[in-house]
Amino acid sequence: MTLGAPDSHARPLAGVRVLALEQMQALPYATQLLARLGADVVKIEPPSGDSGRGSRPAMADPEGRPVGATFLRNNFGKRSLCVDLKDPRGRDLVLALAPRFDVIAENSKAGAMSRLGLGYDDIARVHPAGIYVSVSGFGNTVPTPYGSWPAFAPIVEAMSGIYEMKREGDDPPRVAPVGALGDIGAALFATIGVLAALRHRETTGRGQYVDIAMLDSVIAMTDIVSNFWSMGLRGGDTGPLIMHGFRAKDGWFILQVGREQHFAKLADLIGHPEWKTDPRLSTRQGWVDHLEPVLRPAIESWSAPHTKIEACQLLGRAGIAAGPCLSDEELVTDPHIRARDMLVALPRTDGVAQPVLTPGNPVRLSAHTPPPETRPPWLGEHTETVLAAELGLSPTALADLRAGGVIS
Incomplete structure (x- = not known):
């Protein structure tokens, strides 16, 4: 699949707007999927950037800053707005932007957004019809002994029981055996939650809180662990086949x-x-x-x-x-992958000839012809254009915010 500019193809989620306070993969994959289906996604990053930009391997952007693989494969079709949320003026910018968006989404550690004054209750006060989405390791709305724990995909995968189920003898667990199952699984359930909440709002006019726990998502995807245990299978036994x-x-x-x-x-x-x-x-x-x-x-x-x-x-x-x-090389040259347009080739900006390959959109709809993909945004690339268009901020006001380190 090639890259290009947005066009006028009929898109299922055209008109849906998403404001994403996100990092790494669990939420960014969900909002990327929404963008691929037509949503307008504005990504809010801290001055240091989404932590996914710091992953390795990486390429250099046109200004020589590293852009990591995690970021590159999860942020197609988005715009980047760079705001310091720890500054009250940055928080106020987000609260002013929120009513202009259908979905406000975040995937910080549980409770972090509330401490910044950007939790569900804060957003609901200024935007009652807004759909607020949280993706975290263990959820935000139900007390849990793990609520204060940070989490990445392998952490919740281990806690789902699947590592122990598949471990053999005294061998250590095999970590992340299928890539970011914990991230992509949570992202898919977050996407389903958003679509259901949008449908609910169509009929009621009301927004709501969509709370996704990564551990819950992986338990759903590794369903054989609990199901087989309840039916008498133990020690990794998957039954006679x-x-x-x-x-x-x-x-x-x-x-x-x-x-x-x-x-x-x-x-x-x-x-x-x-x-x-x-x-x-x-x-x-x-x-x-x-x-x-x-x-x-x-x-x-x-x-x-x-x-x-x-x-x-x-x-x-x-x-x-x-x-x-299939080996990695066999996968990227596989005729099925090519026929289904399942790899996006992102040209590098640092002189390396081999483009970065990332998965394309696996959702195919007969009434929707996908337009060309648009590359992930550079850090803060759209900060001033978004704030000027959405909030009417003047060049002078933007310069003052930039000078104060509120935006970058």
Whole structure:
């Protein structure tokens, strides 16, 4: 997918305006998704910038300041307003801006915005119809023993039980095995909450508080931990099915067989029809019990002459679910990824030829043709234009605020 300027494509959330006091990924991914669906998102950053700008790896912006990977992949289509919220004048700017926006969103540590005078009650006083969204580690509206804890994605992922469920023997937990599950999961639930609150406001005229806890979100996404425990499975047991990795000529592929009819198809495909009448393999538990001594050698003998893609193609034609384990290079050149336009190429501004690749928009709507992506904003790039347009501040007033360190 290429970058370009905003255009007039019909967009599902056109007219929705979001004021985002955000950092890192849990909320920025949500507001980026809203922007990709047509919302106008203005991002408020402190003078030092969103902490995601300080992540590594990084590239340099046109002024030589580092812009980290976390920021680059979560802020397409936004404008950046740089305000010192710790200065009462900065807080007052946000309170003056809030009534001009449909959604006011923040993802600071629980209670931080209230201490700055920008919590839900503060915003609701000046904008009763506003939708206020908080994304935090453990939520803002219900007392919890973890309420004062800072949180990043791996923290809540660990607390969801999935790390311990997947840990083997005395090995340490494998941290962040799927990237930022805790961040993206919370972002998706925040987006759903915003859409529901917008619909509620259409019918009632009232705003409300959308409170998202990252831990709650990950518990929802790692549902097997509590569900399987309640049904008698312990110690990471996921039940009797084949859901394992197998070797092919050039790497690994994943095979999932959980139904008898699929096991029969597998037996026929790899040349072992006798498995269908083998009493050792007559139950799903038997498949698991005999995976290493019987099934794996036969499956990998069959797949050895094939590439992992070829093996999965043959399995798929037989009606058996399988997928190759792609390397990073294989992923970025994959024909599916290219056909679905799922990578955005962001040209670098520091002389490096290889563009920065970030995921595109996974939401495809038949009545919406996505316009070209617009790059993430440089720090404070839109501060003066936003304040002049929204609040009518004069050049003199803006210069005074800038001189006082309130804006930058």
